[in-house]
Amino acid sequence: MISDAEQIMKKKGFIKAEMDKAFTKEQSDKLWNEATVKLSELLKEYESLPKGVHMHTDSRIFPSSAIYLTIKPILGEEAAYRIIENGAISTCADLEVKLIKFMKIPGMKGLFIKMWDPLTKKIFGSSCGFQNVFYPNKKGEYRMDVTECPYRRYFTKLGCPELTKVFCDNDERIYGRLPGIKFERTGTLGKGADRCDFYLRRQRL
Numbered sequence: 001m002i003s004d005a006e007q008i009m010k011k012k013g014f015i016k017a018e019m020d021k022a023f024t025k026e027q028s029d030k031l032w033n034e035a036t037v038k039l040s041e042l043l044k045e046y047e048s049l050p051k052g053v054h055m056h057t058d059s060r061i062f063p064s065s066a067i068y069l070t071i072k073p074i075l076g077e078e079a080a081y082r083i084i085e086n087g088a089i090s091t092c093a094d095l096e097v098k099l100i101k102f103m104k105i106p107g108m109k110g111l112f113i114k115m116w117d118p119l120t121k122k123i124f125g126s127s128c129g130f131q132n133v134f135y136p137n138k139k140g141e142y143r144m145d146v147t148e149c150p151y152r153r154y155f156t157k158l159g160c161p162e163l164t165k166v167f168c169d170n171d172e173r174i175y176g177r178l179p180g181i182k183f184e185r186t187g188t189l190g191k192g193a194d195r196c197d198f199y200l201r202r203q204r205l
Helices: 004-010 013-022 025-045 051-075 077-103 108-123 150-157 161-175
Strands: 131-134 141-148 181-184 196-202
Touching (some): 013 077, 051 077, 108 141, 161 196
Antiparallel strands (some): 131 141, 141 196, 181 196
16 A cells, blocks of 8 residues: 555656656665655654645655755755755746646636635635735736745754745746746745745736
8 A cells, every 4th residue: 555655755756857867776766765754754743734734744845855854965965955956947847838828828817817816815825834914906916925934934844944945936937937927026935035925917918
């Protein structure tokens, strides 16, 4: 029977691909198994977290931490960080391509902006471990700030706060070049700012 940790790790092939570039196949497989064990331990240790927080910890924060903390003693911080970051770049590029195609459908740019208010409050709201400042909705734009998030909280608890930056940068990777949409940000929690500001607006081409 496949464990929860194994099921989660099966979805992290984009990181495994980066590890396979840095290690021999035998080393990579061995370290992957060790990271899976570490992930299983984290899932057990934090099993009492609220359901909304689990949405972020179990699928992103804990597996990234488990892999990074497993390979860091061997590769060093910079190279280990680069493996996690390159994996994120790869998967974000795939999502960006899909969104670019989505934006070409008539009316979808406006719908994309409108969906952010309910989406944010459901997936990135207080029930999921975030603290936010929500601004009044205006036609053709969406703005909010994140003043606390589970990514910084749990990456810091696990001893790898630097990984927060990877997930902060993912917003720019996914939304930064969408046609007809302008994404603006001045700072992030992972880079030492007091908030992650998030501002999307329609842009006339």
